[in-house]
Amino acid sequence: xxxxxxxxxxxxxxxxxxxxxxxxxxxxxxxxxxxxxxxxxxxxxxxxxxxxxxxxxxxxxxxxxxxxxxxxxxxxxxxxxxxxxxxxxxxxxxxxxxxxxxxxxxxxxxxxxxxxxxxxxxxxxxxxxxxxxxxxxxxxxxxxxxxxxxxxxxxxxxxxxxxxxxxxxxxxxxxxxxxxxxxxxxxxxxxxxxxxxxxxxxxxxxxxxxxxxxxxxxxxxxxxxxxxxxxxxxxxxxxxxxxxxxxxxxxxxxxxxxxxxxxxxxxxxxxxxxxxxxxxxxxxxxxxxxxxxxxxxxxxxxxxxxxxxxxxxxxxxxxxxxxxxxxxxxxxxxxxxxxxxxxxxxxxxxxxxxxxxxxxxxxxxxxxxxxxxxxxxxxxxxxxxxxxxxxxxxxxxxxxxxxxxxxxxxxxxxxxxxxxxxxxxxxxxxxxxxxxxxxxxxxxxxxxxxxxx
Amino acid sequence: xxxxxxxxxxxxxxxxxxxxxxxxxxxxxxxxxxxxxxxxxxxxxxxxxxxxxxxxxxxxxxxxxxxxxxxxxxxxxxxxxxxxxxxxxxxxxxxxxxxxxxxxxxxxxxxxxxxxxxxxxxxxxxxxxxxxxxxxxxxxxxxxxxxxxxxxxxxxxxxxxxxxxxxxxxxxxxxxxxxxxxxxxxxxxxxxxxxxxxxxxxxxxxxxxxxxxxxxxxxxxxxxxxxxxxxxxxxxxxxxxxxxxxxxxxxxxxxxxxxxxxxxxxxxxxxxxxxxxxxxxx
Numbered sequence: 001x002x003x004x005x006x007x008x009x010x011x012x013x014x015x016x017x018x019x020x021x022x023x024x025x026x027x028x029x030x031x032x033x034x035x036x037x038x039x040x041x042x043x044x045x046x047x048x049x050x051x052x053x054x055x056x057x058x059x060x061x062x063x064x065x066x067x068x069x070x071x072x073x074x075x076x077x078x079x080x081x082x083x084x085x086x087x088x089x090x091x092x093x094x095x096x097x098x099x100x101x102x103x104x105x106x107x108x109x110x111x112x113x114x115x116x117x118x119x120x121x122x123x124x125x126x127x128x129x130x131x132x133x134x135x136x137x138x139x140x141x142x143x144x145x146x147x148x149x150x151x152x153x154x155x156x157x158x159x160x161x162x163x164x165x166x167x168x169x170x171x172x173x174x175x176x177x178x179x180x181x182x183x184x185x186x187x188x189x190x191x192x193x194x195x196x197x198x199x200x201x202x203x204x205x206x207x208x209x210x211x212x213x214x215x216x217x218x219x220x221x222x223x224x225x226x227x228x229x230x231x232x233x234x235x236x237x238x239x240x241x242x243x244x245x246x247x248x249x250x251x252x253x254x255x256x257x258x259x260x261x262x263x264x265x266x267x268x269x270x271x272x273x274x275x276x277x278x279x280x281x282x283x284x285x286x287x288x289x290x291x292x293x294x295x296x297x298x299x300x301x302x303x304x305x306x307x308x309x310x311x312x313x314x315x316x317x318x319x320x321x322x323x324x325x326x327x328x329x330x331x332x333x334x335x336x337x338x339x340x341x342x343x344x345x346x347x348x349x350x351x352x353x354x355x356x357x358x359x360x361x362x363x364x365x366x367x368x369x370x371x372x373x374x375x376x377x378x379x380x381x382x383x384x385x386x387x388x389x390x391x392x393x394x395x396x397x398x399x400x401x402x403x404x405x406x407x408x409x410x411x412x413x414x415x416x417x418x419x420x421x422x423x424x425x426x427x428x429x430x431x432x433x434x435x436x437x438x439x440x441x442x443x444x445x446x447x448x449x450x451x452x453x
Numbered sequence: 454x455x456x457x458x459x460x461x462x463x464x465x466x467x468x469x470x471x472x473x474x475x476x477x478x479x480x481x482x483x484x485x486x487x488x489x490x491x492x493x494x495x496x497x498x499x500x501x502x503x504x505x506x507x508x509x510x511x512x513x514x515x516x517x518x519x520x521x522x523x524x525x526x527x528x529x530x531x532x533x534x535x536x537x538x539x540x541x542x543x544x545x546x547x548x549x550x551x552x553x554x555x556x557x558x559x560x561x562x563x564x565x566x567x568x569x570x571x572x573x574x575x576x577x578x579x580x581x582x583x584x585x586x587x588x589x590x591x592x593x594x595x596x597x598x599x600x601x602x603x604x605x606x607x608x609x610x611x612x613x614x615x616x617x618x619x620x621x622x623x624x625x626x627x628x629x630x631x632x633x634x635x636x637x638x639x640x641x642x643x644x645x646x647x648x649x650x651x652x653x654x655x656x657x658x659x660x661x662x663x664x665x666x667x668x669x670x671x672x673x674x675x676x677x678x679x680x681x682x683x684x685x686x687x688x689x690x691x692x693x694x695x696x697x698x699x700x701x702x703x704x705x706x707x708x709x710x711x712x713x714x715x716x717x718x719x720x721x722x723x724x725x726x727x728x729x730x731x732x733x734x735x
Contacts, residue, residue: 100584101584101588104581104584104585104588148634151634151635151636151637152634152635152636153635155551155555155634155635155636155639156551156555156557156560158636159547159548159550159551159555159639160547160548160551160607162544162547163544163545163547163548163606163607164607166544166600166603166604166605166606166607167570167604167607167608169585169604170578170582170585170600170601170604170605171570171578171604171605171607171608172570173581173585174578174579174581174582174585175570175573175577175578175581177578177581177584178577178578178580178581181581242475245468245471245472246472248465248468250461250465250468251465251468251469251472257472257476259718260476260479260480261475261476261479262717262718262721263479263483263714263718264479264482264483265717266710266713266714266716266717266718267483267706267710267713267714268663268664268683268709268710268713269664270664270666270683270686270687271486271686271706271709271710272482274687274690274702275482275485275486275706276482278497278498278699279482279485281498283498283500284498285485285498285499285500285502288498288499288500288501289500289502291500292500319478319479319482323479327721376572380574380575382576382667386667408574408576411574411576411577412576415576415580421580424577425577428573428574428576428577429577431573431574431577432572432573432574432577435572436569436572439572
């Protein structure tokens with residue numbers, strides 16, 4: 001009746017160590033010669049692919065792999081320098097080792113080996129499958145069936161192969177490379193290919209946390225946190241108020257108002273922020289309008305006074321942040337149950353009490369995860385600072401950062417302006433630790449309170 | 454009774470005034486950039502709101518200035534966004550479907566790793582990505598840009614996964630009883646039910662290249678003819694050129710804001726469900 005065989009996805013298998021003791025010769029051989037069991041059991045294509053990949057890996061290891069590992073440990077020994085050339089009788093510039101590339105190839109070599117270990121496990125799992133099927137007296141799957149399973153019980157392999165390759169080469173490889181950089185001396189004094197850099201352990205971390213960089217790191221960290229909290233809270237709070245105002249009974253043209261605010265969300269951030277930068281500049285529209293109207297005599301230092309600039313950033317951010325909260329809150333308000341509110345009204349609750357005890361907690365509950373994401377997003381809000389103030393006004397007490405720089409823009413400056421890649425990586429790792437800890441704690445808090453509710 | 458009504462009417466009036474004032478605050482910058490794009494005189498800074506003369510010159514200049522080939526940038530961006538939009542959509546949907554509907558051993562650990570990977574600041578890896586592309590001899594090309602945008606797809610599946618999570622399993626089960634393979638279930642049952650999320654994914658992937666000015670800048674360097682509109686417009690705003698090119702910048706901003714705004718207004722209902730469905734990710 002059912003054309004399809006029943007497959008339980010998580011069958012219990014015999015552990016690979018036990019299998020080695022119990023199994024027959026070809027299965028045992030598969031522990032050394034990948035694909036042996038497949039070939040012996042007429043799964044030729046699969047077996048030879050395993051074998052070929054094993055041979056390729058060994059060949060790679062002998063010709064390039066071991067050298068890559070060795071170079072990753074030393075990060076190069078020959079610096080670029082002048083070498084006397086006997087033939088022409090003068091010294092010529094001779095290229096040395098490029099520590100940066102050696103590290104990159106080393107990381108790639110690590111990934112290749114990890115992939116090989118996974119492949120090795122897969123080949124053993126395949127040998128085990130053959131052994132188990134034979135023990136049970138079941139027929140072995142043919143090539144056709146094996147390929148067919150890629151569209152059925154192994155569909156996830158097919159679907160995820162390409163995206164995972166992308167993640168591997170453009171997310172994981174760069175990330176571990178940058179994490180490794182944090183433990184090297186790759187700064188403006190050690191720039192390849194001219195100079196070598198080397199492993200320095202945790203020296204960069206102590207430099208940032210307790211060394212010279214601490215004078216920049218802690219103030220920038222403090223402002224990053226103040227900014228992230230202020231930006232998230234103000235946008236949320238005023239966004240909710242705006243949504244309530246538009247949704248209030250008796251207000252006509254709700255759609256028109258909503259559309260006006262939503263329009264501003266659609267404009268790419270680099271455009272709206274550059275416009276704001278122009279409008280609030282010393283000779284910009286806002287200052288000239290205020291002077292023309294006689295309210296002030298000289299331009300307000302929107303971006304030139306450190307404290308003023310911080311307030312300007314938070315206020316301008318409201319222009320961007322409020323509509324987003326408004327849009328989501330409106331959705332929540334429209335799905336709110338009328339009955340609960342009517343019941344509260346009958347019990348004599350006034351509007352404020354209803355808002356405080358029913359509506360607002362509901363909004364917070366639904367929006368809590370997106371608030372966490374917004375907070376993390378604000379910690380990493382590169383655009384607002386970079387486009388609005390460019391980190392300015394300059395601060396002579398800081399290294400590579402201005403008064404309004406966040407950790408993320410400082411990281412950018414450290415790589416692009418001062419070429420201190422190791423410090424930038426340390427900052428990146430610290431940002432990660434900050435975001436990860438915060439969201440872990442916050443998500444836990446939400447799920448706990450969710451259970452009580 | 455009468456006074457209560459009076460209070461209500463007064464409150465409504467206050468609300469209207471507040472809303473109108475706020476609406477003006479939100480509209481003024483937009484209106485100003487539109488007006489600036491048609492302004493015939495002055496530079497980046499003028500001390501009045503309404504232009505004294507109106508002209509199309511800024512738009513014409515945008516398409517005729519050979520130093521800032523906006524038309525070419527526009528076509529570059531269109532090409533990159535269509536190609537990367539199509540590929541990203543397919544990959545994001547494949548990832549989201551696997552992680553939502555298919556059962557396999559490493560699913561739980563993978564979701565956790567993805568969460569961790571997403572928490573590293575993207576800029577941190579940007580320079581390493583640049584060197585990888587350089588090592589592969591790919592920098593400064595549109596292909597590299599597409600590659601980078603598409604490679605992000607593997608970790609951007611949360612909203613789509615949330616959507617697939619809501620499709621009832623009973624549909625899959627009955628199809629399975631009829632002998633359908635998982636591939637057939639994915640293509641013949643799940644995808645036809647997922648039109649809204651497909652549209653959402655495609656359009657968000659499409660709009661990405663129009664807004665990114667940092668990653669693209671790092672990859673393209675000084676290869677001006679391969680710029681996208683975002684880097685191009687941004688490059689017009691350097692200290693030396695900001696004053697003379699500000700009105701052309703405004704014109705360019707208006708040109709790219711129009712399609713994106715239309716897309717966004719179409720998409721806003723997906724945006725809401727996307728944000729609120731983020732709460733059920735596992």
